[in-house]
Amino acid sequence: MGAALAALAAPLFKVLLMYCLHHILRALLLLLGMASAALAGPYEEALPKFANDSYADTDAAIGAVASSGNPLAVDVVEALRDGRLLIGSGQVFIRRSSGELINAATGQAWGSPAGELKPVRINNRLRRAIEAALGNLTLLSPDAGRRLEAARAVFRSRDEAVLPTLEKAIAQESQAHVRNALENARAAILLSQLDALPMQRLGAIETLEARGDQDALALLSNLPPDATPEMKAGAGKAVAGIHTRLALWEAVQNVWYGISLGSVLLLAAIGLAITFGTMGVINMAHGEMVMLGAYTTFVVQEIIRAYAPGLFGASLFIALPLAFLVAGAVGVLIERTVIRFLYGRPLETLLATWGISLILQQGVRTIFGPTNREVGTPAWMSGALEVGAMSLTYNRIAIVVFAFSVFAVLLLVLRYTSLGLYVRAVTQNRRMAGSMGIRTNRIDALAFGLGSGVAGIAGVALSQIDNVSPNLGQGYIIDSFMVVVFGGVGNLWGTLVGAMTLGIANKLLEPYAGAVLGKIVLLIAIILFIQRRPRGLFALKGRAVEA
Amino acid sequence: MSIFTMTRRNLVALTAAALVSGATLQAARAEETIKVGVLHSLSGTMAISETTLKDVMLMLVEEQNKKGGLLGRKLEAVVVDPASNWPLFAEKARELISQHKVSAVFGAWTSVSRKSVLPVFKELNSILFYPVQYEGEESERNVFYTGAAPNQQAIPAVDYLAKEEKVERWVLAGTDYVYPRTTNKILEAYLKSKGVKAEDIMISYTPFGHSDWQTIVADIKKFGSSGKKTAVVSTINGDANVPFYKELANQGVKATDIPVVAFSVGEEELAGIDTKPLVGHLAAWNYFQSVETPENKAFIEKWKTFTKNAKRVSNDPMEAHVIGFNMWVKAVEKAGTTDPDKVIDAIVGIQVPNLTGGVSEMLPNHHITKPVLIGEIKEDGQFDTVWQTDGLVSGDAWSKHLDGSKDLIADWQTLKCGNYNTVTKKCGS
Amino acid sequence: MRTQSFFDRQTTLVLSLLAAVAILVPSMNGLAAPGSALHLSDHLVPLLGKYVCFALLALSVDLIWGFCGILSLGHGAFFALGGYAMGMHLMRQIGPRGVYGDPILPDFMVFLNWKELPWFWHGFDSFPFAVLMVLLVPGALAFVFGWFAFRSRVTGVYLSIITQAMTFALMLAFFRNDMGLGGNNGLTDFKEILGFTVQAGSTRIVLFVLSVLALAGGYLLCRWVVGSTFGKVLVAVRDAESRTRFLGYRVEHYKLVVFTLSAMLAGIAGALYVPQVGIINPSEFAPAGSIEVVIWVAVGGRGTLAGPILGALLVNAGKTWFTAALPEFWLFALGGLFVFVTIFMPRGILGAVGDLWERSSQRFRSGRQPQPVTHAAE
Secondary structure, three states, X not given: OHHHHHHHHHHHHHHHHHHHHHHHHHXXXXXXXHHHHHHOOHHHHHHHHHHHOOHHHHHHHHHHHHHHOOOOHHHHHHHHXXXXXXEEOOEEEEEOOOOOEEEOOOOOEXXXXXXXXXXXXXXXXXXXXHHHHHHHHHOOOOOHHHHHHHHHHHHHXXXXXXXXXXXXXXXXXXXXXXXXXXXXXXXXXXXXXXXXOHHHHXXXXXHHHHHOOXXXXXXXXXXXXXXXXXXXXXXXXXXXXXXXXXXHHHHHHHHHHHHHHHHHHHHHHHHHHHHHHHOOOOOOOHHHHHHHHHHHHHHHHHHHHHHOHHHHHHHHHHHHHHHHHHHHHHHHHHHXXXXXXXXXOHHHHHHHHHHHHHHHHHHHHHHHOOOOEOOOOOHHHOOEEEEXXXXXXXXXXXXXXXXXXXXXXXXXXXXXXXXXXXXXXXXXOHHHHHHOOOOHHHHHHHHHHHHHHHHHHHHHHHOOOOOEOOOOOHHHHHXXXXXXXXXXXXXXXXXXXXXXXXXXXXXXXXXXXHHHHHHHHHHHHHHHHHHHOOOOOOOOOOHHHHO | OHHHHHHHOOHHHHOHHHHHHHHHHHHHHOOOOEEEEEEOXXXXXXXXXXXXXXXXXXXXXXXXXXXXXXXOEOEEEEEEOOOOOHHHHHHHHHHHHHHOOOOEEEEOOOHHHHHHHHHHHHHXXXXXXXXXXXXXXXXXXXXXXXXOOHHHOHHHHHHHHHHHOOOOEEEEEEEOOHHHHXXXXXXXXXXXXXXXXXXXXXXXXXXXXXXXXXXXXXXXXXXXXXXXXXXXXXXXXXXXXXXXXXXXXXXXXXXXXXXXXXXXXXXXXXXXXXXXXXXXXXXXXXXXXXXXXXXXXXXHHHHHHHHOOOOOOOOHHHHHHHHHHHHHHHHHHHHOOOOHHHHHHHHOOOEEEOOOOOEEEEOOOOEEEEOOEEEEEOOOOOEEEEEEOOOOEEOOOOOOOOOOOOOEEEXXXXXXXXEEEOOXXXXXX | OHHHHHHHHHHHHHHHHHHHXXXXXXHHHHOOOOOOOOOOOOOHHHHHHHHHHHHHHHHHHHHHHHHHOOOOOOHHHXXXXXXXXXXXXXXXXXXXXXXXXXXXXXXXXXXXXXXXXXXXXXOOXXXXXXXXXXXXXXXXXXXXXXXXXXXXXXXXXXXXXHHHHHHHHHHHHHHOHHHOOOHHHOEEOOOEEOOEEOOOXXXXXXXXXXXXXXXXXXXXXXHHHHHXXXXXXXXXXXXXXXXXXXXXXOHHHHHHHHHHHHHHHHHHHHHHHHXXXXXXOHHHHOHHHHHHHHHHHHHHOOOOXXXXXXXXXXXXXXXXXXXXXXXXXXXXXXXXXXXHHHHHOOOHHHHHHHHHXXXXXXXXXXXXXXXXXXXOOO
């Protein structure tokens, strides 16, 4: 019992102690602030410059604040970066993320409402100055992430004045990757520092050679004019090495771009592989199903923004089933009202579905307006993963993974579910399937709904990389047909191989031929390929061919 | 009108009765109102940008009517849809002028649509106000260019980057059509005249609606990591911008590293993008919605009321229509008639206040004076004006930086010529 | 046979209507005083001329789709190529009257710093050469394309999709400014044709009459082709390709000839279209445009020759009216038309009329009728 009480009390006590300490510290800080206000050091002299609304003055103020050593300096610079540094009646305030206002000069809370306060404006040059200042200020931060960021900022700014702090940071750094970044930053400074020891500068060249990326290349190819012959030789060797390495990575990167473009094509085409491939319906409204999926995502995000902003990160997952349902339902509707009258007349399904696509486009234009709609990217899909000398952006990784998952699921559905069995049966021999008791009408509707639904979820993914506008679908329809026809109709594997081949070929051609010529070359290649193999890569064999 | 009646009957009735009834109907109505043609696509790929301009025109006409109309008559807007189809632009222009007898037309978007309607306006001697920034190299008697010429947008933007951001290396990225091609030609010549070396300029063209920017953004990154400060000058057209900016953001190209200055990205385009990762990228225009002037405030107020949408944004081509419309109204009042010849003569020298606090004037070369503003994208999709020209800049019809056009000037007031060669002292060669 | 006489009456009717139009339009425009009830206003002449060119294009699609079962979704490409050939001639005719006054180079080359005329522009200053190219370029493309496609027995949907790929690739290519054909702006600002000002009313009338004559000529040619033995084989190919092949006909040769012929007709339509609308640009290659042509044919009635003419006129007149009166609803109307026609009028307006005709004649003499159109097998 007692032990339990003690166990409870201990953290409570800790919290109390922390609270007291915090307040004492704050009081001390305040005192310090007032004292220094009375003294009017460089910090206090610099602050009013923010109120001048002149970029040059703000620039000077950033430098002065950052080098003042005042404990509020980091807060001020960060607030400036985030647009939370406010000016009003000649005084400067910081708005905390909680909304609380603080007088930047004293650190005291400022109760009065933010009536006539305006944020200090910044431009790109100032953003760079802020970044550099923050880098210098946070090199010794207790947070490893911030130290890493600081190291990168110093690498970019190459501010010689920060070298002593940098040495100190390297000496006490415990995490290898942060230390590496810090050493890189030091190397970048040393390389251009005229009074550094030759040994140090040669060491810097080695460090940069090990780094081996574009930035290192840039530093090494622009040696300062005083470089010694040894340095030049070392740098020359390093540059050659980095070039080879980068060329290798570039090839890998192009293949990756190809895979990611292939995944986009796969997503766009896979629904078509079902409606066109297995049902023989030339669904020109396929692209509009993709568009409906993208607009569903937009609507879901709008609702989330309005009612549950916390769910934003999950918005795409919420949108997926809804997009499937919306596009699938429209698909079933189209099948029941139009397509079922046209089975056996594939060329006429083309015309009718083209008409439907025009109606859907104009419908969406009427409802949502002709302009692009904003679909946000959840935080977990922003940014990039650095692998070697290439960056894989998270949204592309997500799309590649997603495309393959959709493919796998679809394959399993067709292979192992009764719906899949029926669909395959109807595809292979409609009359026989009917005689076996399969309701072919129903299967047609469901299969068309499935294909359209898959197009809908493709729309969710494509909303992340393309415009969400009424024309969204138009951009994909021809490519989708090329993929399906190239891969071979009636075969999902063909669609996969077709999409990847076209994607990778396109991206490998692009650096040489340019985006347009590359695409033209590919189209011609497909036309010629169809002449050789009129039924695509993976052609169905046997009786189904003549059906 | 006449065509409608035609379709209701069958093919045989292609001829007489239908056409006749249409012709008489419109003759009877001709004197009632002053008609203003609105020639903007409401469907097709360009509808994205043009629908807004149609709404602006409707608002301006409504407002003018509230003020009592023009010359004691009401104005009437005639809206047609050229459906982003260039030959249809010419056909619709002809219809507006010949059939609806409009006094002036406000419209067209992109150079090709303007080039398509040009012969029609010349032949039927009517007036076109073209509200979009364009490549210059043109001055026609019947056309008034209220958008920016390259020297009112591109060159000041490059000057700003070179001066303020110390940019030494340039990527000129554009969609493959005439506006980017010409603008980049002018910029290339201009940069070289400022001492930029050929290897420090990278030019890249992409097709319309390009959506896969991975390779190009990677190239830009590579080009920009040479140690010299690099910037991208983007003349990428509307639709392709969203994926372009998304790719930039994802590959971590920040405005502080490689700023992008765009000439075709305004508030309307940004409304379709999540702008947080784009903060700091730039655009050069002659107007921003965020400009704080009483005129602009009043305009935005009216615009939001008219569209019944508090989120509707305003942009540069809209302001161009506002200026163009007000100039036309003043010119008609001055001439006392809507007769195109008289209006064309009267409008040169007309001054109207623009929305950014200055007074724009119609120049003899049929371009107008405008301020140039450089804005940085803010988190809310608006622009923060970081720089602007001291006064207004006069639009040049012919670029001083291109071999073919450096000797040409346009003057419809005294020389009565759109392409007067100052060397040979002749009009037209 | 009744079908035969139906066609014969149709031919007479079509030709007399076209003759009436060719006489009435100029006289109503030129002779009737402006303002009089019979006057046809100036802006309608090129508009009608445009419709007539579209009708010729639709006719060329009907020749291969309606009679040989080849659904081309790329016929816009042949139309545009013919148009470009004519456009290039008209550009060369501008001579030193361009804004830069360059005697040789078109304006767009001057401001993009081209120094000399690309090789493929040579010869276009001569009108006969240009006319030859109007026929040869689309014809050659169709021949090469058809040679490969028909030889390897690419049929049905696959053929449709690769024709679409063809026109799409051409569109991308022509959009490139490096092609030397004006890029997105295309060719425009024409001055004169054979010495006559393009914008002049009289030139317009002549072009209009020429278009009507070309349409009449095209109609007669198609009529002759489908009426000949050659035409019978085409219909056999449409209805049962394998069977025809087994009977010993070289199916691919028949297809190739008719495909090339059709492409040349489309080229002529394009060449007549360009001086009347005053611009040719790559959007004419857009796949959507070619699909629209197919719908004109479907609306009018494929396999009837007169049907596509009617369809092209009706749909385009509808487009002109809708885009002015109800701009927002144009796509709804067009889309609805596509769906309606394919479901409820699979044989188009003339097909339905033909059915009525036959049904009424059957009352007089019963007997089996050869079906003029069957739903073509894939």
